[in-house]
Amino acid sequence: xxxxxxxxxxxxxxxxxxxxxxxxxxxxxxxxxxxxxxxxxxxxxxxxxxxxxxxxxxxxxxxxxxxxxxxxxxxxxxxxxxxxxxxxxxxxxxxxxxxxxxxxxxxxxxxxxxxxxxxxxxxxxxxxxxxxxxxxxxxxxxxxxxxxxxxxxxxxxxxxxxxxxxxxxxxxxxxxxxxxxxxxxxxxxxxxxxxxxxxxxxxxxxxxxxxxxxxxxxxxxxxxxxxxxxxxxxxxxxxxxxxxxxxxxxxxxxxxxxxxxxxxxxxxxxxxxxxxxxxxxxxxxxxxxxxxxxxxxxxxxxxxxxxxxxxxxxxxxxxxxxxxxxxxxxxxxxxxxxxxxxxxxxxxxxxxxxxxxxxxxxxxxxxxxxxxxxxxxxxxxxxxxxxxxxxxxxxxxxxxxxxxxxxxxxxxxxxxxxxxxxxxxxxxxxxxxxxxxxxxxxxxxxxxxxxxxxxxxxxxxxxxxxxxxxxxxxxxxxxxxxxxxxxxxxxxxxxxxxxxxxxxxxxxxxxxxxxxxxxxxxxxxxxxxxxxxx
Numbered sequence: 001x002x003x004x005x006x007x008x009x010x011x012x013x014x015x016x017x018x019x020x021x022x023x024x025x026x027x028x029x030x031x032x033x034x035x036x037x038x039x040x041x042x043x044x045x046x047x048x049x050x051x052x053x054x055x056x057x058x059x060x061x062x063x064x065x066x067x068x069x070x071x072x073x074x075x076x077x078x079x080x081x082x083x084x085x086x087x088x089x090x091x092x093x094x095x096x097x098x099x100x101x102x103x104x105x106x107x108x109x110x111x112x113x114x115x116x117x118x119x120x121x122x123x124x125x126x127x128x129x130x131x132x133x134x135x136x137x138x139x140x141x142x143x144x145x146x147x148x149x150x151x152x153x154x155x156x157x158x159x160x161x162x163x164x165x166x167x168x169x170x171x172x173x174x175x176x177x178x179x180x181x182x183x184x185x186x187x188x189x190x191x192x193x194x195x196x197x198x199x200x201x202x203x204x205x206x207x208x209x210x211x212x213x214x215x216x217x218x219x220x221x222x223x224x225x226x227x228x229x230x231x232x233x234x235x236x237x238x239x240x241x242x243x244x245x246x247x248x249x250x251x252x253x254x255x256x257x258x259x260x261x262x263x264x265x266x267x268x269x270x271x272x273x274x275x276x277x278x279x280x281x282x283x284x285x286x287x288x289x290x291x292x293x294x295x296x297x298x299x300x301x302x303x304x305x306x307x308x309x310x311x312x313x314x315x316x317x318x319x320x321x322x323x324x325x326x327x328x329x330x331x332x333x334x335x336x337x338x339x340x341x342x343x344x345x346x347x348x349x350x351x352x353x354x355x356x357x358x359x360x361x362x363x364x365x366x367x368x369x370x371x372x373x374x375x376x377x378x379x380x381x382x383x384x385x386x387x388x389x390x391x392x393x394x395x396x397x398x399x400x401x402x403x404x405x406x407x408x409x410x411x412x413x414x415x416x417x418x419x420x421x422x423x424x425x426x427x428x429x430x431x432x433x434x435x436x437x438x439x440x441x442x443x444x445x446x447x448x449x450x451x452x453x454x455x456x457x458x459x460x461x462x463x464x465x466x467x468x469x470x471x472x473x474x475x476x477x478x479x480x481x482x483x484x485x486x487x488x489x490x491x492x493x494x495x496x497x498x499x500x501x502x503x504x505x506x507x508x509x510x511x512x513x514x515x516x517x518x519x520x521x522x523x524x525x526x527x528x529x530x531x532x533x534x
Contacts (some may be wrong), residue, residue: 091351122135251301374412377410449511451513
């Protein structure tokens with residue numbers, strides 16, 4: 001063999017082994033586990049450690065349940081008696097649902113459904129004492145299932161969730177990539193170089209345009225109007241309802257089933273599909289200004305839900321109409337972020353509130369009288385865009401924070417005279433002089449008849465700066481009633497419903513559930529659109 005060939009073979013081998021070698025040294029010198037050995041551990045070690053821990057935790061759960069039963073029988077407080085049981089079940093779930101370092105138990109598995117059923121029933125027991133026998137039998141089934149070491153279950157875990165499965169290898173590859181010392185050292189400089197040379201903001205980001213509607217043109221300008229690639233892909237790929245998307249979960253079926261589950265509990269469902277940034281501002285993406293914007297997949301699926309008799313809110317039409325006032329009030333979405341501006345959030349709140357008040361007036365729901373008074377107060381905050389963060393370029397100050405001005409919502413205290421003026425629909429300007437005490441808006445699970453499930457569009461400005469200025473707070477202000485919410489960032493398709501299932505007791509006294517999720521989740525929702533047991 002020629003020496004030149006040997007030279008190239010050696011160089012190739014060194015380059016091939018370099019990332020692994022560097023990571024091995026970094027792992028051995030640091031405090032992190034030796035990631036490269038995870039594959040071998042998950043074949044022969046992890047499955048049996050998992051089995052042993054499940055046996056111990058099942059014993060702990062059984063003991064906690066027996067103690068709780070004795071306490072409840074003796075007249076003890078149900079909530080306090082169940083604290084140990086809830087904790088023990090949560091510990092068992094954490095182990096049972098994580099099959100190994102890189103794979104979670106599939107939601108279709110019988111073990112998963114059994115644990116979630118126990119979780120749901122236990123959460124509802126305090127408000128539904130008649131379900132005691134069902135809780136007892138379910139927890140006994142859980143202890144019987146996980147209370148013994150099963151070699152067969154360990155083998156099946158390796159077979160269906162082990163290193164030869166695509167889900168495991170993808171997760172392992174991502175872990176190695178994210179933690180590799182060589183990558184962490186040189187990736188930022190590489191990203192900066194690519195940005196400076198080609199204006200390429202990274203694989204998760206699409207660079208948008210700045211548009212001048214009067215001149216009917218758009219021009220690329222680095223550092224402004226970034227789009228999340230998934231938002232764009234949602235619009236250009238086939239609809240989730242298309243035959244070419246047959247492998248995806250059907251969102252309409254999941255939504256209809258959820259509607260039926262809520263109806264059985266006396267709760268109406270209102271679906272809010274939040275438009276993605278490119279659905280409202282396609283000209284900022286394509287560079288082509290067109291007065292006519294064709295509806296995308298999100299709007300068409302929303303129309304399908306409406307035609308099937310579901311209660312829905314159309315945000316597409318009012319958002320597209322509001323664009324004409326951008327020059328005066330500012331855009332509806334942030335420059336370097338997937339989310340809306342405070343203006344967009346407040347517009348959404350007003351539109352959703354209008355739909356809810358119409359349902360109340362039509363007798364679809366009964367929300368009682370709107371006796372609360374909420375007051376908005378101006379507040380500013382600096383927002384570092386999440387798309388800018390995804391690019392990895394923020395550490396070089398390529399994308400700057402954007403200052404936004406929102407309106408923080410406060411609840412104004414009311415004495416009996418103020419309350420009377422509100423109930424009698426009398427001008428309460430005099431009453432307001434009586435008591436001007438204000439407290440920040442907060443969820444009220446006990447008094448509210450409305451529960452909101454949402455994603456990061458429900459979180460932004462609500463629980464982060466400027467706080468209590470999100471659409472949820474402004475929705476409460478518009479309807480003059482208390483509300484409550486459960487939010488899961490990026491998980492409004494399935495994960496937020498699983499959160500609700502674990503807290504099923506919060507549905508007590510609720511008349512309406514508003515389910516908000518961004519349109520891209522119709523295709524890319526975390527965990528898909530699984531059935532969730534309530």
